[in-house]
Amino acid sequence: MALPLVYHWRNVFVRPTTTTLTILVVAAVVGLLGWILGFAAALGSSLAVASDTHKIIVIRRGSTSEGTSALPPAEFNKLSQVTGLARDPQTGRPLVSPEMTVQVALPRKRDGGRTTANVAVRGVDPDRAFAVHRNVRLQGPVFATGTQEIIVGVKAAEQFAGLKLGDVVNLGFGNDRGYRVVGYFTADGGPLESEIWGYLPSLMNAYSRNAYSSAALRVAPDEDPQQVSAQIEGPAIQLTAKTEAAYWHEQLKLVRGYLVIVTGLVLIMSVAAVCSIANTMFSAVAGRTREIAMLRTIGFGRGRILLGFVLEAVLLALLGGVLGCGLCLAWLQFVGRTKDMLGASSFTTLAFEIRLTPTIAAAALAAVVLVGALGAFVPAWRAARVQAVSALREG
Amino acid sequence: MTLSYVLLQNLRRNPLRTALTAVAFALPMAVFVLALSLVVGFVRTSAALEQELRLGVHHRVSLTNFLPDGHRRKIEELDPQRTRLRAVCGMRWFGGRVPGTQQTLQSLAADVDTLPIVYSDIGLTEAEIAEWQRERRAAIAAGGVARQYGWQVGDRVVLESTIPPYRQLEFRLIRIWDESPFPMTFYFRRDYLLDAFERDGQIGTGCSIFWVKCVDAAALRSLQKEIDALFANTPDETRSEDENAFVAGFVQAVGDLPSLAQAMATVVVIIVALVAGNTMMMSFRERIRELAVFKALGFSALRVFLIVLSESVLLALLGSALGILPVVAGLTLIPPDRLRWGAFSPPELSWLAVLGSLSIGLAVGIAAGFWPAWQAWQLRTTDALRRVA
Numbered sequence: 185m186a187l188p189l190v191y192h193w194r195n196v197f198v199r200p201t202t203t204t205l206t207i208l209v210v211a212a213v214v215g216l217l218g219w220i221l222g223f224a225a226a227l228g229s230s231l232a233v234a235s236d237t238h239k240i241i242v243i244r245r246g247s248t249s250e251g252t253s254a255l256p257p258a259e260f261n262k263l264s265q266v267t268g269l270a271r272d273p274q275t276g277r278p279l280v281s282p283e284m285t286v287q288v289a290l291p292r293k294r295d296g297g298r299t300t301a302n303v304a305v306r307g308v309d310p311d312r313a314f315a316v317h318r319n320v321r322l323q324g325p326v327f328a329t330g331t332q333e334i335i336v337g338v339k340a341a342e343q344f345a346g347l348k349l350g351d352v353v354n355l356g357f358g359n360d361r362g363y364r365v366v367g368y369f370t371a372d373g374g375p376l377e378s379e380i381w382g383y384l385p386s387l388m389n390a391y392s393r394n395a396y397s398s399a400a401l402r403v404a405p406d407e408d409p410q411q412v413s414a415q416i417e418g419p420a421i422q423l424t425a426k427t428e429a430a431y432w433h434e435q436l437k438l439v440r441g442y443l444v445i446v447t448g449l450v451l452i453m454s455v456a457a458v459c460s461i462a463n464t465m466f467s468a469v470a471g472r473t474r475e476i477a478m479l480r481t482i483g484f485g486r487g488r489i490l491l492g493f494v495l496e497a498v499l500l501a502l503l504g505g506v507l508g509c510g511l512c513l514a515w516l517q518f519v520g521r522t523k524d525m526l527g528a529s530s531f532t533t534l535a536f537e538i539r540l541t542p543t544i545a546a547a548a549l550a551a552v553v554l555v556g557a558l559g560a561f562v563p564a565w566r567a568a569r570v571q572a573v574s575a576l577r578e579g
Numbered sequence: 580m581t582l583s584y585v586l587l588q589n590l591r592r593n594p595l596r597t598a599l600t601a602v603a604f605a606l607p608m609a610v611f612v613l614a615l616s617l618v619v620g621f622v623r624t625s626a627a628l629e630q631e632l633r634l635g636v637h638h639r640v641s642l643t644n645f646l647p648d649g650h651r652r653k654i655e656e657l658d659p660q661r662t663r664l665r666a667v668c669g670m671r672w673f674g675g676r677v678p679g680t681q682q683t684l685q686s687l688a689a690d691v692d693t694l695p696i697v698y699s700d701i702g703l704t705e706a707e708i709a710e711w712q713r714e715r716r717a718a719i720a721a722g723g724v725a726r727q728y729g730w731q732v733g734d735r736v737v738l739e740s741t742i743p744p745y746r747q748l749e750f751r752l753i754r755i756w757d758e759s760p761f762p763m764t765f766y767f768r769r770d771y772l773l774d775a776f777e778r779d780g781q782i783g784t785g786c787s788i789f790w791v792k793c794v795d796a797a798a799l800r801s802l803q804k805e806i807d808a809l810f811a812n813t814p815d816e817t818r819s820e821d822e823n824a825f826v827a828g829f830v831q832a833v834g835d836l837p838s839l840a841q842a843m844a845t846v847v848v849i850i851v852a853l854v855a856g857n858t859m860m861m862s863f864r865e866r867i868r869e870l871a872v873f874k875a876l877g878f879s880a881l882r883v884f885l886i887v888l889s890e891s892v893l894l895a896l897l898g899s900a901l902g903i904l905p906v907v908a909g910l911t912l913i914p915p916d917r918l919r920w921g922a923f924s925p926p927e928l929s930w931l932a933v934l935g936s937l938s939i940g941l942a943v944g945i946a947a948g949f950w951p952a953w954q955a956w957q958l959r960t961t962d963a964l965r966r967v968a
Contacts (some may be wrong), residue, residue, distance in 0.1 A: 202861060213850065287640075288640060433862065438833055456604075460599075465859065
């Protein structure tokens with residue numbers, strides 16, 4: 185027979201002060217953990233989305249990102265020799281999208297516009313770009329080719345000011361061309377959602393450019409992307425080709441480093457939470473030696489008592505975990521859930537939205553159960569080894 | 580029976596609890612002192628930059644848009660008497676990297692005549708200034724980048740640009756700037772870049788930023804407004820900001836570590852306060868009868884109060900020291916270049932941070948011990964002795 189759960193539930197509240205303090209320690213750690221897991225998940229989904237194996241990004245040799253690459257039309261045209269590309273079902277043309285990437289400084293909403301972020305502006309040809317970037321889906325109309333219009337990624341629209349429908353964003357080399365926001369687009373949560381897209385010839389004209397920045401290619405489904413990359417990097421074309429996954433993996437280097445630092449710090453604090461729970465449980469066990477001896481006398485086995493105390497600690501930790509998740513939710517809701525960071529070499533910002541999804545909350549609570557169990561194991565072991573006879577005789 | 584004797588006995592009575600509390604205290608304190616070191620480093624850098632009184636003027640659209648070279652003359656003409664500005668130095672982003680590596684250095688081509696004035700904090704000697712002006716390939720590298728690639732003064736260095744037209748240029752180092760707040764900086768002469776570009780028919784004119792060295796803070800504020808007004812409604816509008824605001828933009832962009840550090844520090848203080856408070860409550864509860872015996876023996880209420888409070892303080896200081904020492908050792912032993920975050924200075928070990936952490940530890944100790952100590956003060960001997968713990 186196991187000890188009834190209600191016994192432990194009541195015991196948790198025998199010492200309200202100690203219990204409350206321990207719960208708060210756990211809550212503080214879990215609150216941070218929830219935030220970090222949320223950020224890691226946002227990064228992970230960004231990377232997962234940006235790993236279309238059959239999409240290749242072509243940049244100029246020697247450059248490190250689309251933003252620092254210049255691809256004159258003569259170089260771009262060499263890409264027409266590439267074999268193994270997917271073709272447009274109507275026109276039969278290979279799916280190669282010429283693109284130009286520039287930046288515009290836009291105020292962050294998060295701090296009321298005190299600071300600005302470098303938002304990527306991508307000039308594309310809608311006929312080809314949407315076929316290559318398959319996960320880009322329009323919400324509303326696409327920009328017109330005849331007038332100065334742009335569409336905005338949903339993450340950019342959320343995080344940076346001046347991107348509401350109908351707003352006019354000043355772009356162009358002289359910052360004197362007003363482009364009207366006519367629609368939004370999604371990209372399954374990928375990095376493209378942090379960008380602004382407009383019509384390529386119009387934007388090239390506005391920035392007085394005669395070279396593209398980069399090209400995006402779609403490889404035919406039955407072809408090997410490696411073989412296509414090899415052609416592009418080979419002697420005939422001599423450009424740099426990266427799969428989308430490799431490109432974004434490199435660009436998100438800073439973000440990953442940041443996450444490693446934060447995770448390390450939270451791990452350190454989790455050990456502190458384990459110690460705190462151990463302390464509380466030791467005290468609980470010490471205060472209840474006679475009670476435990478009693479339980480042993482009336483027939484509860486050692487294993488049961490060990491399990492029981494671990495369970496009690498897990499209950500305690502879970503209470504803290506739930507409170508911590510609540511704190512984290514409240515923080516995200518009322519203080520802010522947005523974060524943006526520069527790509528490693530692209531000089532443009534990537535916006536992230538941190539969400540505490542049920543999965544993440546479950547992961548945080550699982551970590552809490554572990555923390556509780558770890559902290560309780562030694563005290564529970566001690567409880568299980570209480571010598572019934574001598575304990576009852578004492579005091 | 581001295582106070583210290585009682586304290587030591589009490590801490591040794593339950594060594595496990597003392598150890599657990601010390602560890603639970605030490606780990607967050609380690610995070611705290613690290614976070615504080617980082618913040619102190621940033622504050623120190625920004626205080627140093629403020630003294631340099633540099634105003635950065637760049638294109639309003641973004642840093643990647645070049646401003647025409649002529650802006651320098653126009654800015655200088657705002658103050659022909661030189662009562663408010665000392666000099667203007669145009670800089671052009673080169674984005675160079677050592678061939679075969681992936682790391683882009685903060686390499687900038689700077690006006691040869693004004694760099695020594697605008698960046699007087701480099702501390703170029705007369706001889707070095709003369710060499711900077713004589714040697715066309717002259718370059719100045721910050722300590723971090725020089726150590727990373729093992730560069731010495733006099734070395735020949737080749738960088739290849741990661742921006743169009745992707746030129747490779749060769750330089751000769753005339754100075755390693757060890758105290759640079761930005762460890763990946765690399766300066767060289769703009770006329771050298773211009774000539775190299777023009778020889779090959781490439782365009783090298785245009786500056787990414789103009790740094791205006793001002794006479795005082797008031798001059799900086801007034802020039803900031805006047806410069807932006809001067810170029811308003813022209814094809815090349817400007818945005819001027821002081822160096823700290825300029826740097827803050829980048830700090831934000833690479834993850835805003837100082838804010839993170841502040842948030843972490845706050846959470847940490849809460850955690851350690853709770854941990855210490857918890858332990859003190861437990862110790863007190865278990866020792867109520869003992870404290871009552873002390874009182875019955877004639878210890879004054881104040882003395883009992885002090886016994887409880889100083890135990891808490893001692894434990895807190897012990898935990899703090901345990902957390903701070905490894906961090907101090909780590910920051911001293913690990914070469915700072917390995918702790919660098921992007922192009923920013925690594926966390927810097929400062930006595931300010933250590934002292935700050937110790938005082939936080941002390942404050943937490945007092946706060947955590949106060950309530951139990953107060954209860955001990957008010958303890959009624961008869962009640963406590965009657966009570967079954």
